[in-house]
Amino acid sequence: xxxxxxxxxxxxxxxxxxxxxxxxxxxxxxxxxxxxxxxxxxxxxxxxxxxxxxxxxxxxxxxxxxxxxxxxxxxxxxxxxxxxxxxxxxxxxxxxxxxxxxxxxxxxxxxxxxxxxxxxxxxx
Numbered sequence: 084x085x086x087x088x089x090x091x092x093x094x095x096x097x098x099x100x101x102x103x104x105x106x107x108x109x110x111x112x113x114x115x116x117x118x119x120x121x122x123x124x125x126x127x128x129x130x131x132x133x134x135x136x137x138x139x140x141x142x143x144x145x146x147x148x149x150x151x152x153x154x155x156x157x158x159x160x161x162x163x164x165x166x167x168x169x170x171x172x173x174x175x176x177x178x179x180x181x182x183x184x185x186x187x188x189x190x191x192x193x194x195x196x197x198x199x200x201x202x203x204x205x206x207x
Contacts, residue, residue: 084109084198088178091167091201094168098205102163104198109133111154115181116161118152119191120203121175129189130176133161141188146172168205175200 090102104116106137117132133141140152149162161178179194187193 084107084111084114084180086178086180086196086198088176088201090163091176091203093204096153096168096170096205096207098168099166100162100168100203101192102165102176102178102201103160103205104161105158109182110159113182115183115185115188116154117188117191117194118163118176119179119194120172120176121200122174122178125174127177127191128171131163132188134185135161139185141185143189145168165203168203170205170207173205175189175202177201179205 085107087105098155115132115134118130119127120130121127129143133152134138149167177200179197181194183193
């Protein structure tokens, strides 16, 4: 399965963006789909994840209440709706898939299939 992330851009603080992660060459069936981000000079950090079957979700504390992860079966796509964006949300956002247990989904090292990343820049 190849992942394609899109939807990034430049937005003012308080604005919104919706990121998409679509799959080609397969489906997300039985996978967990995670969003991670990496700012310059910082480590890659967990943002959110969703289990394709069942729809369970998790969010990092830093985005809880502002970001919403969802899935569209027909489009074979996972979305990350980001609202009330802050300058500290600026980063390259990546989507990735894994089949690990739910307790480990915040660990980026446990994901083995990554999209190319999309830049999100939030100006103050």
